[in-house]
Amino acid sequence: MQRTSRRTFLAGLSLGALAAFLAGPAAAEDVDFSGQTITLVVGFGAGGGYDALGRLAADHLGRFLPGNPTVVVENMPGGGGRRALVYIARVAPKDGTVITIPPSNFAVDALLEDTAAVVDPRDFGMIGRLAEARQLRITWETSPTKTLADARERETTMASEGPTSNTSTVLRVMNAYFGTRFRLIEGFSGTAEMALAMERGEVEGTLVSPQVAAMHADWFEEKKVNVLWQEAADRGTAFPDYPALVEFARNDQERALLNLVVSQGQVGKSLAAPPGVPDDVLAALRAGYEAMMKDPDFLADAQKRKLDLLPASAGELAAVITATLDSDPKAIAQLVEVVEAAAAQ
Numbered sequence: 503m504q505r506t507s508r509r510t511f512l513a514g515l516s517l518g519a520l521a522a523f524l525a526g527p528a529a530a531e532d533v534d535f536s537g538q539t540i541t542l543v544v545g546f547g548a549g550g551g552y553d554a555l556g557r558l559a560a561d562h563l564g565r566f567l568p569g570n571p572t573v574v575v576e577n578m579p580g581g582g583g584r585r586a587l588v589y590i591a592r593v594a595p596k597d598g599t600v601i602t603i604p605p606s607n608f609a610v611d612a613l614l615e616d617t618a619a620v621v622d623p624r625d626f627g628m629i630g631r632l633a634e635a636r637q638l639r640i641t642w643e644t645s646p647t648k649t650l651a652d653a654r655e656r657e658t659t660m661a662s663e664g665p666t667s668n669t670s671t672v673l674r675v676m677n678a679y680f681g682t683r684f685r686l687i688e689g690f691s692g693t694a695e696m697a698l699a700m701e702r703g704e705v706e707g708t709l710v711s712p713q714v715a716a717m718h719a720d721w722f723e724e725k726k727v728n729v730l731w732q733e734a735a736d737r738g739t740a741f742p743d744y745p746a747l748v749e750f751a752r753n754d755q756e757r758a759l760l761n762l763v764v765s766q767g768q769v770g771k772s773l774a775a776p777p778g779v780p781d782d783v784l785a786a787l788r789a790g791y792e793a794m795m796k797d798p799d800f801l802a803d804a805q806k807r808k809l810d811l812l813p814a815s816a817g818e819l820a821a822v823i824t825a826t827l828d829s830d831p832k833a834i835a836q837l838v839e840v841v842e843a844a845a846a847q
Contacts, residue, residue, distance in 0.1 A: 533786040535598070536569030542773075543594070543602040545586030547579045549694030551711025552603050555632045555771045558809055562800045566790035579691045582667030584611070591621045594776045598783035601775050606635040607668045607766035609826040613834060614841050623823050627775035627784040630791040631814035634770035636734045638715055638744065639672070640727040641707035642700050648728040650750060653682040661696035661708040662686040665844040669696070669709050672733060672747070672763055674840045679759065680750060709733075711771075712740060716808035734767050735760075740810060758830040762837060765829070768822045770812070788816055 540563075544556040553575070560573040578586040583605030594600040605611070609623045639660075641647050647658040653676070662670040665688060673684040687705050690696045696708040697718070707730070710718075721727045729744040737746050747764055751757035773791060775784055794800050795813045804811050814822075 531782075533598070533782050534569045535564075535567050535571035535786075538569065538571045538599055540564065540567070540571050540573045540598070541600045542573055542575050543586050543590060543600060544575055544577050545579060545583035545602070545605060546577070547692035547695060548577055549714075550692040551633075551635075551637075551713035552583075552771060553577065553692070553694075554713045554717075554807065554809060556603050558800075558804055558807060559632060559773065559794070562794050562797065562803065563790055566793040566797070568786055582663045582669065583608070587621055590774075590776045591625070596776050596778040596780075598775060598779055598787060601629065601773055601787065603632075603771055604769075604774050605668070605766075606769045606771065607671075609769060609823045610762070610766055610837075613827055613829065614838055622777075623827075624820075625777035627777070627779045627787070628816040628819040628823075629773035629775060629784075629787050630795065630816055631770050631772040631812065631819060633713070633810060634734075634812045634814075635767045636712055636732055636738055636740065637767070638710050638712070638732050638741070639707065639730045639747075640700075640710060640721075641730065642703070643726045643728070644703070645706035645728065647706060647730070650680075650682065650730060650745075653684060653730065654680075655683075657683045657685050658707060659685050659687055659705045661690050661699050661705045662688045663690055663692070663696075664688055665847060666841050668766065669693075670844060671837075671841060672709075674844055675759065675763055675837065678840050678843075679756065679836065713809050716810065719808075733764050735764050755830075755832060758833040759836050762826070762829045762833045765822070765826045768814075769819060769826075770814070772814070772819055 542556050542560050544552050546552040556575045560575045564571045564573045578589060586602060587604055587608055590602045604626065612621060612623050647653050647656060660673055664670065670686050673686060676682040677684055690699065693710055693714050697710055697714060699705050700708045731747045732741050732744050734746045735748045748757060748760045751760050775787055
């Protein structure tokens, strides 16, 4: 894939473009999805956090869209969510009948020029966030690695989707700059499959979303897992006893690097439309999302499924994406070095 330079990629980020993104689309009075089916593409396998939230949204979103369309989930795993992302950007219809939950790290990917030649995150029609991506890096109870210090002392096998996926990149950063000795076992299709591999003893640990963690409450209640860290800038309210990754920074430069690594958590599990969807259609999708996130039946269903929600508007997501693209240049260079080394293996 032809690479686009970071300078070229960021050149279009004018204040006018950002203002237009934040301002939102035109009114949606004439939009009508009657008799249509909307496909919600999930770029990961069934049973993981993306899939769980996608199916929750699919079961409710149609009630809040003009014409009450049916919404169905289509799983399209591959490349840590990139296969689906490229499909959405290049192939999917631009009429609102196909939407997606982009990988939470898609802005970081573009910044690293991994997908910049194909996907500009600013071109997507962000609809709204369902939940943040506050993921937990864990090991199974039988693993001697129970803390970051242990990971520096011994080799620890960890499940991964692929060399440059988020499940690998954070661990590669930790190996390169923080002295850990993680060994990645790659080729898994999603967090559900990786969690099963951990339970079977095929690997010592994995990365899980809060949604997957909620499905396995016994892991935490019965201390079957060790939480090495949560991939976030702070501990938040859900997991106050587990360290945030940024806490391991020993100086300002390390803090900038780790803040860049975890910035994807703020994008989280968000709904988005393909680039080029008409303004009125995007307005209808956003209005439907906003209504759904306040609906008592939707909220009750989320609670029943043990799915924690944390909404954010399209404008808030745009600001997060912009901040990610404007990250510290040295931190970007460090992350690029790690990713390029992984891709060359």
